[in-house]
Amino acid sequence: MASKKILMLTGDYTEDYETMVPFQALLMVGHTVHAVCPGKNAGATVRTAVHDFEGDQTYSEKPGHNFTLNASFDSVTAEDYDALVIPGGRAPEYLRLNPKVIAMVQHFANAKKPIAAICHGAQLLAAAGVLGGRSCSAYPACAPEVTAAGGTYAEIPVDQAHVDGNLVTAPAWPAHPDWLAKFLTVLGTRIEP
Secondary structure: OOOOEEEEEOOOOEEHHHHHHHHHHHHHOOOEEEEEOOOOOOOOEEEEEEEEOOOOOOOEEEEEEEEEOOOOHHHOOHHHOOEEEEOOEOHHHHHOOOHHHHHHHHHHHHOOOOEEEEHHHHHHHHHOOOOOOOEEOOOHHHHHHHHHOOOEEOOOOOOOOEEEOOEEEEOOHHHHHHHHHHHHHHHOOOOOO
16 A cells, blocks of 8 residues: 555634544555645644533533644645545634635645545635535535535435545444545555454
8 A cells, every 4th residue: 555645724623523533544455645734834733622412402512631743734725635634613604704714625636636624624625616516415504505515415324425526525433433444445545454
């Protein structure tokens, strides 16, 4: 298997599991993952939030861990990466206001490089204008943004993932096993017993 170089766009109050689990899992299988946040350098941290499903009408939110970035946003170039990961949480709602973030997402989409987005990560895809004619899963509250951006919202169980070409999406962290497995397939990663 050829190791891939993967960019992760994250920020303050990113969802804890949706940041830490894919970051560690992708490193575990031999890929290089650079986690970046606008305005922060390698070694800085972003705060995370744990979103849980406890029977309320929407998720609950609790403080998570501090996640240490391992690359500096201003020094990375999207063209140097093979794939993109966009965790959910609250970070995407403000990351989408950054023109460089939008340009990065557009680069991966236009180059048809693998993109894995989960939960509220669809907000970045919608803001970047890359969902036209595509199907995409997301946290159900993001469905109007997917459709407003010209995409088709894929309504799937919370523990499942959806693939549309190079785009691998899921509703929330309970989908990690399926989401990461499908992303690895799109990346061309083979894990053998």
